[in-house]
Amino acid sequence: MPKVKRERQGAAQRKGQSSTQQAVRQSITFxxxxxxxxxxxxxxxxxxxxxxxxxxxxxxxxxxxxxxxxxxxxxxxxxxxxxxxxxxxxxxxxxxxxxxxxxxxxxxxxxxxxxxxxxxxxxxxxxxxxxxxxxxxxxxxxxxxxxxxxxxxxxxxxxxxxxxxxxxxxxxxxxxxxxxxxxxxxxxxxxxxxxxxxxxxxxxxxxxxxMNPMPKINFVEWDGLTRILFTRKNKTLSAIFKSKTVIELLSKNYQIYCSLNEIMVADDFDIKAKIDEILTECAFNETRARTMSIDQFLKLLERFNANKIHFSS
CATH class of the missing domain: 3.40.50.150 (Vaccinia Virus protein VP39)
Structure with a gap:
């Protein structure tokens, strides 16, 4: 058989195999x-x-x-x-x-x-x-x-x-x-x-x-903070942290942390005042989550945790 004819037959065979594969794929119901x-x-x-x-x-x-x-x-x-x-x-x-x-x-x-x-x-x-x-x-x-x-x-x-x-x-x-x-x-x-x-x-x-290296933070804490802030991302942080639900959560976590670490809680301790103090210190009172950078979230989390206020129990 001439070489050209064999090559044409081979090409036709490959084309036929390709067409068969395509037909099989086309027959699948996605x-x-x-x-x-x-x-x-x-x-x-x-x-x-x-x-x-x-x-x-x-x-x-x-x-x-x-x-x-x-x-x-x-x-x-x-x-x-x-x-x-x-x-x-x-x-x-x-x-x-x-x-x-x-x-x-x-x-x-x-x-x-x-x-x-x-x-x-x-x-x-x-x-x-x-x-x-x-x-x-x-x-x-x-x-x-x-x-x-x-x-x-x-x-x-x-x-x-x-x-x-x-x-x-x-x-x-x-x-x-x-x-x-x-x-x-x-x-x-x-x-x-x-x-x-x-x-x-x-x-x-x-x-x-x-990122390499990865940020050295507690991801559960980070997730807890961002979950609270982005639930109402258009509100100011001051307004978000005045929410009764948020205050109760952070107060409970504070009490648990102090108990586990044998830290005495002062009788006159006011969680609301402490939160306001942290927000003022970071200049975030009027900031909204939708405008905050990663570095700002990290700074806020660090200040809360440094003051024994946590976002996971």
């Missing part, structure tokens, strides 16, 4: 309960991989690989890809897609919920995140700490909350908690028509790099 929206634009897929700056020695953790469009590009770059997939149908599709290829030995699939599972060791995390697990995943990832960077796609407004700055409309507890532990940057907008099926809203890709 599960809305899992937030399945498959990224189909190869240019966007490549941009995400490029932003991750993956090295040949890197282990990459991917969440929700779906039919493997992003996985395939990650396998080209990384030493290994560990993919969490909760849908057994997608697991079967992934295995079918890479079976018999050199990439199969580089791919490890963990079947299950990444929120309920222990994270493996990895260098980079790349994912098209289901909306339902966006918030818990971000905090689990940041507390894991042992990674270089993460390039993650979220629904547009959620992504904007991650990198919102003090004074921005979307600046919230999520913003402060995330930026305490990491640097967050917006890298790419992704329209809803780049997905199948198209979601109701556009998406954005962010790059997250954990």
């Amino acid at each position: 599960n809305k309960d899992f937030g399945q929206h498959i990224l189909r634009n190869p240019m966007v897929v490549q941009s995400i991989v490029d932003k991750a700056a993956i090295k040949s020695s890197d282990v990459v953790m991917e969440i929700g690989p779906g039919t493997g469009n992003l996985t395939a590009k990650l396998l080209e770059k990384a030493k290994k890809v560990i993919a969490f997939e909760i849908d057994p149908r997608m697991v079967a599709e992934l295995r079918k897609r890479f079976m018999g290829t050199p990439y199969m030995s580089k791919l490890e699939i963990i079947v299950g919920d990444c929120i309920k599972s222990e994270f493996p060791d990895f260098d980079v995390c790349v994912a098209n995140m289901p909306y339902q697990i966006s918030s818990p995943f971000v905090f689990k990832l940041l507390l894991h700490r042992k990674f270089r960077c993460a390039v993650l796609m979220f629904q547009k407004e959620f992504a904007e909350r991650l990198y919102a700055k003090p004074g921005d409309k979307l600046y919230c507890r999520l913003s402060a908690n995330t930026q305490l532990m990491a640097r967050v940057a917006h890298v790419l907008k992704v329209g809803k028509n780049n997905f199948k099926p198209p979601p109701k809203v556009d998406s954005s890709v962010v790059r997250i790099e954990p």
Whole structure:
């Protein structure tokens, strides 16, 4: 058989295999309960991989690989890809897609919920995140700490909350908690028509790099403070700390702390006066949480704790 003819037959065979794989993927009914929206634009897929700056020695953790469009590009770059997939149908599709290829030995699939599972060791995390697990995943990832960077796609407004700055409309507890532990940057907008099926809203890709070293604070205390302040983020701190519920909580925590540490509480101790004193000392009486920087939150927490007032019992 002439060489040209053999090459044409080989090309046709590869095209037929590709078409078969595509037909299989198209036949899958996507599960809305899992937030399945498959990224189909190869240019966007490549941009995400490029932003991750993956090295040949890197282990990459991917969440929700779906039919493997992003996985395939990650396998080209990384030493290994560990993919969490909760849908057994997608697991079967992934295995079918890479079976018999050199990439199969580089791919490890963990079947299950990444929120309920222990994270493996990895260098980079790349994912098209289901909306339902966006918030818990971000905090689990940041507390894991042992990674270089993460390039993650979220629904547009959620992504904007991650990198919102003090004074921005979307600046919230999520913003402060995330930026305490990491640097967050917006890298790419992704329209809803780049997905199948198209979601109701556009998406954005962010790059997250954990702080090194991490702030040396009690994260439970930090979370307690920001929870109180952002519940009423447009109120002044003076108004927030006059709330009966807040006063009762801090008074109870103060009594517990003093009891555990064998500290006598003066008969005339006034928790309200002490709180006012701290706010005045920090010049935060008229400050609102929506305008406060990370350093300001840290300063306020330090002054409260130094005065034996805590936000966790």
